[in-house]
Amino acid sequence: MKSYYWVFPFLLLHINLLKADTSTDESLDANLLLLKTGIGYMVPFPEKCSEILSDYADYASNFTKCSILHARPIRICKNCIEHYMSFHDKYHELLTTVVNGTSCKSVFISRDRLDAILEYHDNIMGIWEKGHCNACYDWKTGQPVLSNETIHFNELFNQTIDCIMKYIVPSSNDSKVVCDNCMQSYIKLDNYYKTLSADAIGVDSICMDIVDSMNTTRSIWSKTLNCCKVRRTPEVVFLVSTGIISLLPILYYLVLRYCSPMRDLPNVLKQSRFKQSILRSLGRSN
Numbered sequence: 001m002k003s004y005y006w007v008f009p010f011l012l013l014h015i016n017l018l019k020a021d022t023s024t025d026e027s028l029d030a031n032l033l034l035l036k037t038g039i040g041y042m043v044p045f046p047e048k049c050s051e052i053l054s055d056y057a058d059y060a061s062n063f064t065k066c067s068i069l070h071a072r073p074i075r076i077c078k079n080c081i082e083h084y085m086s087f088h089d090k091y092h093e094l095l096t097t098v099v100n101g102t103s104c105k106s107v108f109i110s111r112d113r114l115d116a117i118l119e120y121h122d123n124i125m126g127i128w129e130k131g132h133c134n135a136c137y138d139w140k141t142g143q144p145v146l147s148n149e150t151i152h153f154n155e156l157f158n159q160t161i162d163c164i165m166k167y168i169v170p171s172s173n174d175s176k177v178v179c180d181n182c183m184q185s186y187i188k189l190d191n192y193y194k195t196l197s198a199d200a201i202g203v204d205s206i207c208m209d210i211v212d213s214m215n216t217t218r219s220i221w222s223k224t225l226n227c228c229k230v231r232r233t234p235e236v237v238f239l240v241s242t243g244i245i246s247l248l249p250i251l252y253y254l255v256l257r258y259c260s261p262m263r264d265l266p267n268v269l270k271q272s273r274f275k276q277s278i279l280r281s282l283g284r285s286n
């Protein structure tokens with residue numbers, strides 16, 4: 001019996017410790033913690049904010065998936081516009097919603113150095129802006145509608161690709177048939193594209209779906225089909241005839257100089273001082 005007395009001091013000590021866990025000391029600590037870290041640890045987020053955040057995450061992942069799936073060939077602007085709009089609007093809602101005096105923005109954005117929510121937002125906006133996707137659309141009504149330029153370009157692009165598909169013979173690498181038949185569509189497409197932007201590459205302001213379609217078409221046209229070679233023939237003819245024509249005056253004087261007697265020179269030549277001086281020098285060297 002006596003041997004158990006030594007336990008009591010420990011029991012008392014232990015009870016004291018347990019008491020300390022729920023004492024005023026602890027609630028003071030909790031208040032300090034609350035002040036330091038803000039809500040989320042001790043107090044749950046406003047339910048409305050959590051719902052918005054959850055939707056925001058869904059829209060962000062839907063857009064991300066869409067943009068990855070339509071990255072090659074680029075059709076992000078055309079195919080992901082709805083996801084983009086939802087995402088954009090939801091972010092706006094996240095920034096502006098205030099529940100019982102607590103704004104969702106103050107709860108979720110810029111609370112720490114990682115700032116993941118904002119970071120994802122900036123990444124998605126970065127993709128969208130880098131692709132100049134807004135330029136594909138007409139925003140006059142407030143809602144995005146494919147602009148007339150985009151629609152017209154797509155028609156010309158569609159015609160050119162359809163034409164190439166129609167005339168190409170995969171087994172042969174003689175592309176003359178394709179080049180001849182599709183030259184009209186291609187030139188029309190290329191010229192229309194050039195009207196869309198001040199600079200010929202068009203990366204400055206044209207919607208990326210269009211830039212990429214044109215880039216691919218140009219690459220198919222000049223590299224895969226090698227159609228520029230065919231096109232060069234008229235240029236060579238043009239250059240040669242220009243050369244001959246520009247040589248004609250010299251030829252004319254040479255003929256005069258060697259093939260006709262000086263006294264038979266036509267009177268017309270004597271009309272200007274310049275021509276007279278030429279005549280004189282010709283006569284002198286004779």
Ligand SMILES: *[C@@H]1O[C@H](CO)[C@@H](O)[C@H](O)[C@H]1NC(C)=O
Nearest residue numbers: 055058059061062063083086
């Ligand atoms: C995300 O995409 C999936 C599949 O297209 C769709 O079922 C879902 O409704 C979308 N979610 C949102 C929040 O738009």
Ligand SMILES: *[C@@H]1O[C@H](CO)[C@@H](O)[C@H](O)[C@H]1NC(C)=O
Nearest residue numbers: 045046047048098099100101
């Ligand atoms: C706002 O606060 C009041 C009282 O604190 C509470 O009854 C109400 O549910 C809160 N509203 C929302 C939307 O959380």
Ligand SMILES: *[C@@H]1O[C@H](CO)[C@@H](O)[C@H](O)[C@H]1NC(C)=O
Nearest residue numbers: 138139140146147148149151
């Ligand atoms: C686009 O085309 C539609 C119908 O052809 C026309 O009503 C509209 O005014 C055009 N918009 C622009 C910006 O040219």
Ligand SMILES: *[C@@H]1O[C@H](CO)[C@@H](O)[C@H](O)[C@H]1NC(C)=O
Nearest residue numbers: 155157158159160161162165
């Ligand atoms: C062009 O448009 C026609 C009809 O709308 C369609 O059948 C065809 O697949 C389109 N071609 C391309 C390359 O998009």
Ligand SMILES: *[C@@H]1O[C@H](CO)[C@@H](O)[C@H](O)[C@H]1NC(C)=O
Nearest residue numbers: 170171172173174175176226
């Ligand atoms: C077609 O291409 C193959 C390889 O790319 C080449 O060996 C062949 O000589 C080409 N034929 C003609 C007719 O150019």
Ligand SMILES: *[C@@H]1O[C@H](CO)[C@@H](O)[C@H](O)[C@H]1NC(C)=O
Nearest residue numbers: 201202203211212215216219
């Ligand atoms: C066009 O395509 C080539 C490769 O085919 C690529 O290197 C280049 O960056 C593209 N240009 C643009 C403006 O996308």
